[in-house]
Amino acid sequence: QVQFVESGGGLVQPGGSLRLSCVVSGFTVPLYVIGWVRQAPGKEREGVSCLSNKDDSTYYTDSVKGRFTISRDNAKNTVYLQMNSLKPEDTGVYYCAADPLWGSVQNMCVRTNKWGYWGQGTQVTVSS
Numbered sequence: 001q002v003q004f005v006e007s008g009g010g011l012v013q014p015g016g017s018l019r020l021s022c023v024v025s026g027f028t029v030p031l032y033v034i035g036w037v038r039q040a041p042g043k044e045r046e047g048v049s050c051l052s053n054k055d056d057s058t059y060y061t062d063s064v065k066g067r068f069t070i071s072r073d074n075a076k077n078t079v080y081l082q083m084n085s086l087k088p089e090d091t092g093v094y095y096c097a098a099d100p101l102w103g104s105v106q107n108m109c110v111r112t113n114k115w116g117y118w119g120q121g122t123q124v125t126v127s128s
Contacts, residue, residue, distance in 0.1 A: 004119030022096030050109035
């Protein structure tokens with residue numbers, strides 16, 4: 001059984017930091033892209049940051065470049081999203097998701113609506 005379990009969300013003031021974690025189990029696809037997808041209130045889901053296990057290439061949507069960092073710890077089967085300098089517009093539910101490799105990390109990350117593996121999400125609220 002494939003499971004993606006997110007944690008680390010919460011309420012933080014603007015300018016603060018959070019680190020999201022996604023523990024993955026039962027996912028045995030050899031080549032894949034994994035990432036974090038955000039759904040802001042009233043908006044569609046958006047790929048925020050993704051990583052390809054083929055070559056560790058990464059993608060960041062423009063609004064988070066320089067502030068967010070995606071990483072993974074293979075020994076712990078965990079993917080992280082370090083979020084710094086948080087802004088109110090970063091508020092939303094953050095999902096950990098993945099799909100077998102079918103394109104570049106950028107091409108896949110902007111089309112997460114096609115992905116097949118999802119966690120339940122963790123809420124991030126940036127507010128003073």
